[in-house]
Amino acid sequence: MVEQMVNPGLTDFEFFKIILPGSSRTKLKLPDKFARELAGRELRDAKLRVAGAGRRLWDVEVVADDADGEVYLGRGWQQFACAHDLRGGHFLVFRYDGAAVFTVTVFDGTMCRREYRRQRDDDDAGSGSSSGDGDSAAGAGAAGDDAASSQFAVTLRQCNLGKKQAQYLNVPVEFQDAHGYVKRRRVALRMRGETWYVNLKHSRRAQARGQRTALRYGWHQFCVDNGLAVGDTCFFRVVREGDLRRGGEDHVLKVAVRKADGTPLE
Structure with a gap:
């Protein structure tokens, strides 16, 4: 029942x-x-x-x-x-x-x-129904019932966890464009009841297609404090949009992590 x-x-x-x-x-x-x-x-x-x-x-x-x-x-x-x-x-x-x-x-x-x-x-x-008829099933590729994605996930590689001065995490283009990251200076990462502030680094995209944004200064500390390693998957979700008129510094992302062995980080 x-x-x-x-x-x-x-x-x-x-x-x-x-x-x-x-x-x-x-x-x-x-x-x-x-x-x-x-x-x-x-x-x-x-x-x-x-x-x-x-x-x-x-x-x-x-x-x-x-x-x-x-x-x-x-x-x-x-x-x-x-x-x-x-x-x-x-x-x-x-x-x-x-x-x-x-x-x-x-x-x-x-x-x-x-x-x-x-x-x-x-x-x-x-x-x-249990038939799973493809004609009535939802198909990928068209717009959903809300604005552009408010969530993204990344499986960490060595470039995300290298030397402190070189650590970074690129933000997916679709996500950064949807939330005006070009106009933002930093974001707040919230996990397990704590908050880390991370500055954003902007660089030119290839073929002059606008700017690319990465989590940069402060990202290293977030990784160290939470014991992140290559193969871990981070899930980011917007919980506060932030005011772009003030640089969007109150923009908050909630983070969840699944370790490489499949266990959640709680």
């Missing part, structure tokens, strides 16, 4: 998953912390919706393994994954509303949010 009562402790609970190459397409393991938060509550059926693709809901079974305490998305997950062309390397952010609905935001190999075509009103009115 579907959980009817909203659990205040789970409302707007967020977590992320990385689709690993060769991983099972028939089920998706949910984080252990989320399973613990469920604390044995009755949740056998849930619904998935993709951010930016309208109100269509996809039925999915929630399976609890009593032997090891793990919780999976089972029946229905494969149809959802196929319909939205989820592949190895994609980065998925789940937000649970506390009442059996997950909103899923998808990031692809460009490190930016994937946009899906909105469903027609007649599709929006009902729940998704």
